[in-house]
Amino acid sequence: MRIITFGTFDLFHIGHLNILERAKSFGDQLIVGISSDKLNFEKKQFLPLFSFEERKRIISSLRCVDEVFEEESLEKKREYITKYNADILIMGDDWDGKFDFLNDICEVHYLKRTKDISTTDLKKRINYSV
Ligand code: C2G
Numbered sequence: 342m343r344i345i346t347f348g349t350f351d352l353f354h355i356g357h358l359n360i361l362e363r364a365k366s367f368g369d370q371l372i373v374g375i376s377s378d379k380l381n382f383e384k385k386q387f388l389p390l391f392s393f394e395e396r397k398r399i400i401s402s403l404r405c406v407d408e409v410f411e412e413e414s415l416e417k418k419r420e421y422i423t424k425y426n427a428d429i430l431i432m433g434d435d436w437d438g439k440f441d442f443l444n445d446i447c448e449v450h451y452l453k454r455t456k457d458i459s460t461t462d463l464k465k466r467i468n469y470s471v
Contacts (some may be wrong), residue, residue: 342368345427345447348413349376351389352463353399354457363452364431365405372425373400374412391463419439422447 350373351355354387366372387425389396389463393399393411401409416442422430427447432440434451443449 342430343370343372343426343430344368344431345372345374345422345425346431347374347376347391347418348433349381349384349460350400351381351391352397352460353391354435354458354463355397359455360431360433360452361400361403362405367429367431367450370407371405372408372410372427373406375400376412380413380415395426418443419446429438431470444455 344364345366346360348357348360356387361371361373375393375396377469378388380445381387381389384441396459397409397411397471410421417431421427423446427449429450430440430443431450431452433454435454437451440449
């Protein structure tokens with residue numbers, strides 16, 4: 342089974358690792374779409390602290406990840422799922438229900454986010470600790 346998931350993965354943390362490892366446990370191959378810097382800017386109106394190339398190197402180095410690619414648009418999920426021949430789409434439950442319309446081409450699962458950690462929260466904590 343081929344699994345696909347998506348994310349920015351800025352300031353890589355334990356919540357990111359948890360979802361990637363859990364995603365991998367659904368099958369044999371895990372493919373990760375990493376948001377481009379431009380897509381991140383469009384989504385959030387600021388650039389990630391780590392560039393796409395840095396985030397890509399970090400995600401690619403993980404044992405649970407088999408393949409990565411650049412996610413250039415939120416609207417291209419169907420295209421990516423088809424191109425990478427994915428059987429299952431995994432998303433965090435912050436996206437609950439948003440991708441159900443893709444269940445004609447793959448299974449769609451939403452996994453619970455890890456509690457008490459996020460990139461936004463980390464940025465605030467780092468700011469307070471210096
Ligand atoms: N995540 C998690 N637990 C956390 C924080 C994040 O499980 N405490 C998950 C998110 O649910 C997501 C993945 O880690 O599935 C990556 O999170 P983000 O980098 O915040 O991803 P996002 O910016 O939401 O991009 O096409 C979808 C987007 O590219 C997702």
